[in-house]
Amino acid sequence: MNDTPFSAFFLTLVPVTQSGFSLALRDGTIVLLAVMFFVMVLVSAYLGWSATETVNAIYAQAVPVLKAQGMQIPPNPVGDMPPLSLFRNMVTYVALLGALAALVLGHQTVSSDRKSGAFPLLLSRPISRVGLAVGKIVSVITLIAALLLLAATINVLTMLVLPGLSVTGAVWTGLIKFYAVSMLYMLALGLLGALCATVFRTESMSLLIPVTVWLALTFILPQVTANIGPMAALNPVSANLVAPDSKFFAATAMIFGPISIAESYRFLAASVLEIASGAGTTTTGVGAILSLIITNLVLAVAFIFSIHRFDGSRSDYRD
Amino acid sequence: MINSTTQMSAIAAKEIRDAVHTHLLAILTGFLVLAAMVSLSVSAAALHAEYVSYIESRDLLLSLGKDASALVPPAFFPLKLMRGFVEHIEIIGAVLGIVLGYKAAAVERGHSTLALILTRPISRFTFLGGKVLGNVALIVIGLATTFSIGALALAIISGVGLGATDLLRILTVFGMASIYVSCFFLLGFIFTLNFKRMPTALLAAFAVWLALVLIAPQIGDTLDPDNQVAGGVFRTLGVPKPMEKEIIKSFATYETIRDGIEQASPAKHLERFSFAVLGIKDIYNGQPLADVVRDRMSDAWWLLATFAALVLALFLRPLNITRLTKE
Numbered sequence: 001m002n003d004t005p006f007s008a009f010f011l012t013l014v015p016v017t018q019s020g021f022s023l024a025l026r027d028g029t030i031v032l033l034a035v036m037f038f039v040m041v042l043v044s045a046y047l048g049w050s051a052t053e054t055v056n057a058i059y060a061q062a063v064p065v066l067k068a069q070g071m072q073i074p075p076n077p078v079g080d081m082p083p084l085s086l087f088r089n090m091v092t093y094v095a096l097l098g099a100l101a102a103l104v105l106g107h108q109t110v111s112s113d114r115k116s117g118a119f120p121l122l123l124s125r126p127i128s129r130v131g132l133a134v135g136k137i138v139s140v141i142t143l144i145a146a147l148l149l150l151a152a153t154i155n156v157l158t159m160l161v162l163p164g165l166s167v168t169g170a171v172w173t174g175l176i177k178f179y180a181v182s183m184l185y186m187l188a189l190g191l192l193g194a195l196c197a198t199v200f201r202t203e204s205m206s207l208l209i210p211v212t213v214w215l216a217l218t219f220i221l222p223q224v225t226a227n228i229g230p231m232a233a234l235n236p237v238s239a240n241l242v243a244p245d246s247k248f249f250a251a252t253a254m255i256f257g258p259i260s261i262a263e264s265y266r267f268l269a270a271s272v273l274e275i276a277s278g279a280g281t282t283t284t285g286v287g288a289i290l291s292l293i294i295t296n297l298v299l300a301v302a303f304i305f306s307i308h309r310f311d312g313s314r315s316d317y318r319d
Numbered sequence: 320m321i322n323s324t325t326q327m328s329a330i331a332a333k334e335i336r337d338a339v340h341t342h343l344l345a346i347l348t349g350f351l352v353l354a355a356m357v358s359l360s361v362s363a364a365a366l367h368a369e370y371v372s373y374i375e376s377r378d379l380l381l382s383l384g385k386d387a388s389a390l391v392p393p394a395f396f397p398l399k400l401m402r403g404f405v406e407h408i409e410i411i412g413a414v415l416g417i418v419l420g421y422k423a424a425a426v427e428r429g430h431s432t433l434a435l436i437l438t439r440p441i442s443r444f445t446f447l448g449g450k451v452l453g454n455v456a457l458i459v460i461g462l463a464t465t466f467s468i469g470a471l472a473l474a475i476i477s478g479v480g481l482g483a484t485d486l487l488r489i490l491t492v493f494g495m496a497s498i499y500v501s502c503f504f505l506l507g508f509i510f511t512l513n514f515k516r517m518p519t520a521l522l523a524a525f526a527v528w529l530a531l532v533l534i535a536p537q538i539g540d541t542l543d544p545d546n547q548v549a550g551g552v553f554r555t556l557g558v559p560k561p562m563e564k565e566i567i568k569s570f571a572t573y574e575t576i577r578d579g580i581e582q583a584s585p586a587k588h589l590e591r592f593s594f595a596v597l598g599i600k601d602i603y604n605g606q607p608l609a610d611v612v613r614d615r616m617s618d619a620w621w622l623l624a625t626f627a628a629l630v631l632a633l634f635l636r637p638l639n640i641t642r643l644t645k646e
Binding site for chain 1: 350353354357358361362364365367368369371372402403406407409410411414418421422425517518519521522523525526529530533534536537538540541542552553555556557558562565566569570573590
């Protein structure tokens with residue numbers, strides 16, 4: 001048998017990835033969050049379509065009234081809405097349900113091994129710790145990709161079913177870009193979950209800390225950098241309004257913008273779906289994508305390092 | 320023999336001591352205070368930016384020799400700055416409640432003391448009552464700290480002292496927020512007592528929180544036609560207010576469904592009640608507190624009914640002996 005570190009790495013990688021995959025599929029919580037996510041994916045297109053139809057109907061009723069009053073008739077505000085904007089709610093559902101599902105998925109990938117006592121056994125074998133960590137990362141990537149692929153399939157089916165939609169090549173490209181950006185954001189949360197599951201000694205804290213970070217990323221940082229209130233952050237239209245033009249917001253955007261990855265994700269996703277109305281004062285497309293990529297790299301390195309330093313003899317959680 | 324009131328008080332006092340020792344309350348309240356302070360500061364900065372923009376526009380018009388009377392200066396109502404503060408209570412306050420509920424049950428299951436306690440001459444009602452009392456007291460302490468610091472910060476940031484009426488309005492919202500957070504405490508407590516695995520209970524409680532606090536209001540908000548166009552559909556179309564009301568009448572069914580989805584969310588009831596009491600909702604701004612409370616009493620009843628239903632669920636459901644340990 002070839003015992004080079006390189007072969008040990010690959011011999012570890014494949015079974016660890018497979019094991020991560022099967023453990024996640026057996027976990028009821030992940031399945032519950034995934035089902036909630038898929039239901040909302042299914043509902044999102046209908047919500048977008050229904051809301052747009054309502055605005056159209058309001059316009060149809062407003063025109064004769066405005067004419068009778070002798071007022072100027074403005075153009076229909078939904079007249080030039082791009083088809084992909086029907087999926088505007090997806091931005092919110094990925095940022096809420098998708099992110100939480102990814103976080104729990106990353107967490108369970110490590111915590112299941114810690115609780116089952118597999119870690120001391122694994123680490124007593126001549127395996128590569130880096131291979132083990134990379135295997136875990138690959139299984140998180142594969143699972144999140146599978147989750148998003150299923151969500152994309154649901155989107156495509158709803159697009160074909162809903163009336164009045166013209167599906168062009170640009171629409172397909174936009175949808176692929178949207179899911180690529182969503183993958184980057186969800187992966188960051190997945191890696192955060194895996195990292196916290198490794199470094200904390202109690203399972204409760206290893207769940208609560210990443211949830212708190214996610215809360216801060218989703219609801220506190222966007223308010224600091226762009227005056228987006230917590231509830232406005234849930235609305236795909238109001239979450240993209242222009243930040244007030246002031247020195248305060250210019251300074252906070254400069255300081256916190258690079259770490260405000262929920263905002264980066266929302267900006268990129270909204271741009272791809274062509275629903276961005278004002279965002280851009282706090283970030284740019286390149287800046288946002290760099291922020292997501294760097295966050296993923298930092299978290300991946302931190303996770304590999306945490307597995308490398310992990311004390312296998314005290315692997316089980318205290319609670 | 321020790322009576323049940325003494326036993327209940329002892330359990331409640333232990334809950335408070337434990338939370339103080341583990342710094343759990345301090346950490347959770349600290350996070351809530353931080354979010355609330357950020358919200359107040361950002362709201363004040365946004366209002367200041369709006370005011371500076373108004374002054375610049377007015378000066379520009381005056382320097383061009385034009386009439387600036389058409390420009391409306393931004394109105395300043397200190398309590399309106401609490402919009403984000405209330406929204407953080409809705410989101411993070413509910414998480415605080417779930418975590419306290421989880422901890423209250425998990426600490427007994429983790430140490431396997433729950434089964435032991437129930438072998439003692441103590442009724443299930445006394446034990447659960449003590450737990451609920453202690454944690455509701457913790458919630459009241461945590462929220463009282465947050466609201467006190469918030470009120471103080473509001474007075475400092477706005478530079479306007481808060482009057483007795485303002486404080487009474489804040490106190491009313493604090494009372495309703497305590498009931499709201501207690502509902503989520505009960506949810507976390509019931510789940511952790513009854514689920515086979517404790518982390519699954521915590522995540523299931525978070526799933527309910529997601530559905531009720533974030534998704535239901537989001538769907539209601541998204542379906543609001545006025546939120547589909549940046550700046551509002553009626554404003555974009557230039558439709559005057561009386562006409563807007565006429566047009567909306569023909570969407571009564573749509574609005575009923577939309578409102579029904581929002582009504583499912585306890586967070587929305589807290590929001591509607593609080594925004595009315597604090598005058599954040601324009602139609603209630605400047606109205607006497609008693610009139611506002613009377614008008615929004617249905618929201619208060621919803622929250623009280625949810626709390627009562629959860630208390631009933633906790634006390635009526637027998638404790639499953641197979642669920643009293645860690646796993």
